[in-house]
Amino acid sequence: MSPADGDRTAGEAESAGVRAANPSNRPGESDDYSATEGRRTGTVTPGEPAVGSEQTEAATAEIDRAGTLDEPSGSRTEVLSTRRGMFGVRGSGDTSGYGGLNKIIEFPPAAERPYGGWFDQVADRIGQLVPNSSEVITKVVVFRGEITFHVARRHVATLARMLRDDPHLRFEFCSAVSGVHYPADTGAELHAVYHLQSMTHNRRIRLEVSCPDDDPHIPSVVGTYPTADWHERETYDMFGIVFDGHPALTRILMPDDWPGHPQRKDYPLGGIPVEYKGATVPPPDQRRSYS
Amino acid sequence: MSTDQQTDRQTDPYGASDPAEGTVYTVTGQDWDDIVNAQAEREDERIVVNMGPQHPSTHGVLRLILELEGESITEARCGIGYLHTGIEKNMEFRTWTQGVTFCTRMDYLSPFSQETSYCLGVERLLDIEDDIPERAKVIRVMMLELNRISSHLVCIATGGMEIGALTVMTIGFREREKVLDVFELITGLRMNHAYVRPGGVAQDLPPKGLDAVRDLVAWLKKHLPEYAAFCNANHIFKGRLVDVGHLDLAGCLALGITGPPLRATGYDWDLRKKQPYLGYETYDFDVITRTEADSYARFRIRLDEMWESLRIVEQCVERLAGTEGQPVMVDDPKIAWPAQMSIGHDGMGNSNEHLKHIMGESMESLIHHFKLVTEGFRVPAGQAYVPVESPRGELGAHVVSDGGTKPFRAHFRDPSFVNLQAMPALSEGGMVSDVIVAVASLDPVMGGVDR
Numbered sequence: 001m002s003p004a005d006g007d008r009t010a011g012e013a014e015s016a017g018v019r020a021a022n023p024s025n026r027p028g029e030s031d032d033y034s035a036t037e038g039r040r041t042g043t044v045t046p047g048e049p050a051v052g053s054e055q056t057e058a059a060t061a062e063i064d065r066a067g068t069l070d071e072p073s074g075s076r077t078e079v080l081s082t083r084r085g086m087f088g089v090r091g092s093g094d095t096s097g098y099g100g101l102n103k104i105i106e107f108p109p110a111a112e113r114p115y116g117g118w119f120d121q122v123a124d125r126i127g128q129l130v131p132n133s134s135e136v137i138t139k140v141v142v143f144r145g146e147i148t149f150h151v152a153r154r155h156v157a158t159l160a161r162m163l164r165d166d167p168h169l170r171f172e173f174c175s176a177v178s179g180v181h182y183p184a185d186t187g188a189e190l191h192a193v194y195h196l197q198s199m200t201h202n203r204r205i206r207l208e209v210s211c212p213d214d215d216p217h218i219p220s221v222v223g224t225y226p227t228a229d230w231h232e233r234e235t236y237d238m239f240g241i242v243f244d245g246h247p248a249l250t251r252i253l254m255p256d257d258w259p260g261h262p263q264r265k266d267y268p269l270g271g272i273p274v275e276y277k278g279a280t281v282p283p284p285d286q287r288r289s290y291s
Numbered sequence: 292m293s294t295d296q297q298t299d300r301q302t303d304p305y306g307a308s309d310p311a312e313g314t315v316y317t318v319t320g321q322d323w324d325d326i327v328n329a330q331a332e333r334e335d336e337r338i339v340v341n342m343g344p345q346h347p348s349t350h351g352v353l354r355l356i357l358e359l360e361g362e363s364i365t366e367a368r369c370g371i372g373y374l375h376t377g378i379e380k381n382m383e384f385r386t387w388t389q390g391v392t393f394c395t396r397m398d399y400l401s402p403f404s405q406e407t408s409y410c411l412g413v414e415r416l417l418d419i420e421d422d423i424p425e426r427a428k429v430i431r432v433m434m435l436e437l438n439r440i441s442s443h444l445v446c447i448a449t450g451g452m453e454i455g456a457l458t459v460m461t462i463g464f465r466e467r468e469k470v471l472d473v474f475e476l477i478t479g480l481r482m483n484h485a486y487v488r489p490g491g492v493a494q495d496l497p498p499k500g501l502d503a504v505r506d507l508v509a510w511l512k513k514h515l516p517e518y519a520a521f522c523n524a525n526h527i528f529k530g531r532l533v534d535v536g537h538l539d540l541a542g543c544l545a546l547g548i549t550g551p552p553l554r555a556t557g558y559d560w561d562l563r564k565k566q567p568y569l570g571y572e573t574y575d576f577d578v579i580t581r582t583e584a585d586s587y588a589r590f591r592i593r594l595d596e597m598w599e600s601l602r603i604v605e606q607c608v609e610r611l612a613g614t615e616g617q618p619v620m621v622d623d624p625k626i627a628w629p630a631q632m633s634i635g636h637d638g639m640g641n642s643n644e645h646l647k648h649i650m651g652e653s654m655e656s657l658i659h660h661f662k663l664v665t666e667g668f669r670v671p672a673g674q675a676y677v678p679v680e681s682p683r684g685e686l687g688a689h690v691v692s693d694g695g696t697k698p699f700r701a702h703f704r705d706p707s708f709v710n711l712q713a714m715p716a717l718s719e720g721g722m723v724s725d726v727i728v729a730v731a732s733l734d735p736v737m738g739g740v741d742r
Binding site: 083106144146176178180181193195199206225227229284289 | 371375418566674675685699709711712
């Protein structure tokens with residue numbers, strides 16, 4: 001059995017367990033939010049030598065598949081990308097030595113208990129309300145005084161309802177839904193980030209949900225937070241994330257017939273070179289930039 | 292008019308007649324009798340009107356799609372995106388410092404709010420929140436509060452204009468221009484300042500800066516009562532605003548409404564008090580609330596908030612007078628923009644002292660200057676969200692860094708964008724003339740809505 005198959009079986013078992021608690025948001029379709037749930041291939045132990053970007057990616061992917069089975073997070077860090085060189089130029093015959101730079105970019109790692117302050121109260125309460133909380137919350141990150149719950153996507157709608165209605169949580173206000181595209185995060189390229197605010201307790205948390213590029217579906221939270229209507233439309237417009245169960249998921253900022261999703265990293269910025277007194281200034285996305 | 296389908300097709304310059312959608316009337320300033328007669332012949336009062344995106348009463352390029360039954364609105368929807376300029380995408384291709392010059396252009400009536408929210412986010416990622424000099428914080432607060440006044444003035448002015456109170460408009464823009472004069476003196480620009488920078492502010496106050504602020508406060512104290520005298524008890528004004536655009540607390544929370552519309556429901560939610568930033572907890576001011584939850588309450592809240600902002604500005608002036616000469620940028624040569632800028636006759640530029648310092652005195656300063664200006668600084672990977680209370684409500688920048696010199700992603704939660712979602716709730720079931728008032732009471736700024 002290949003590692004991918006193993007993941008898929010795990011995913012199906014997980015979905016079967018919560019089917020009852022989560023009425024399908026995609027009527028007529030199987031609500032199996034696929035196998036890649038919560039998997040981040042960029043996981044690597046600190047100090048892992050980086051040889052070259054392609055090799056590193058392959059190597060870390062292997063490590064991840066082996067590692068997620070027994071120890072999901074802990075002291076591991078998240079690799080965002082590996083940068084080479086200084087200016088993002090390749091094959092220029094650069095002899096300055098900067099071309100040999102290798103830098104691993106890491107996300108803040110998963111936090112260990114205790115998280116500190118009211119973070120633990122919220123996490124405990126979620127643990128009480130959600131029986132399978134380790135499946136629902138795949139990772140908790142505390143960084144710079146802000147707490148982020150990484151949520152398995154098929155659970156986000158039910159979890160949001162709990163967060164809003166439970167008297168100990170009362171996250172009754174959804175500030176924003178924003179999207180982020182991580183092309184390097186294979187299998188979870190598209191992220192939707194929810195900023196929730198509890199006015200009752202004056203607390204703020206962040207939910208982060210990811211989905212793969214080839215299956216960009218996330219359940220909508222509009223049923224819980226009507227304000228997410230336009231936010232989800234914007235995230236769909238800009239990233240192509242389909243929020244299942246949204247009442248009218250259409251483009252909002254771009255024209256209705258616009259091709260592509262502009263905020264994705266593979267979508268060019270556009271622009272034309274400008275010529276001035278014989279010299280040519282390239283458009284911003286083609287200028288030399290520091291990596 | 293039995294052939295109106297045909298004539299429509301012949302005369303309709305947009306070729307928009309689609310029999311499946313019913314008769315289409317193209318209104319381009321012709322004789323209205325034709326349309327009235329045609330409509331009467333149809334014996335159907337239901338009509339769908341496209342109001343905007345080019346309409347003087349829609350607060351910029353906002354398109355309202357109204358379904359009317361006679362003069363009552365049965366359904367209303369917003370069409371937005373006409374001012375989308377891809378600012379967030381553009382920010383991903385500039386350095387962290389240059390990002391300020393982009394986000395300041397989103398909500399062009401409250402540029403300092405975006406700048407501050409963005410910079411607070413970047414500073415949190417850099418972990419230098421505690422190192423920001425006191426004087427920089429006070430200057431930021433002063434600019435934010437002056438900005439709140441100028442923004443509320445535009446809201447009241449344009450809102451007045453849209454219901455025919457032209458004097459309110461003319462005096463509103465007069466006062467606003469006084470505020471913008473002070474902005475110009477301090478930042479070099481009336482709008483789009485890019486004055487708040489990661490680590491502090493771009494430059495200290497100019498020599499006569501504080502005096503100008505004191506004069507402005509005196510001017511505003513003299514002239515702000517005029518708005519109350521014009522409007523507060525005015526029968527026509529109250530007739531147009533009272534009980535129009537009602538939205539209660541539950542509606543506000545469900546729809547994510549913040550700012551004056553939320554405080555008009557009696558809930559004293561103000562981030563300056565609830566989650567203080569920039570030392571707002573050390574200032575003495577009140578949060579204004581009212582309980583009517585209608586357009587008139589929102590107007591009165593804005594009016595009173597300007598007075599509270601004046602109180603804060605006065606406290607700022609006092610503190611700034613006591614911190615003369617202290618730094619306004621974080622003491623970290625790897626982050627702090629190298630120059631104390633100065634304002635010359637042609638705008639803002641490097642001060643002569645700084646040029647002398649880097650060219651003649653300090654090699655290290657020259658290197659820092661060069662590296663910061665060409666390359667920028669690196670921000671540790673992670674994400675942050677630091678909201679501020681903009682004149683329109685909660686404005687927050689979700690800043691994501693991948694450890695590079697440019698924002699990996701910057702998303703702005705703009706209060707205009709969110710508050711505009713309440714438009715159908717405010718206007719459905721009301722009269723078509725009340726739509727104008729309801730939208731104006733939300734104070735949407737399309738630059739912020741569309742970004």
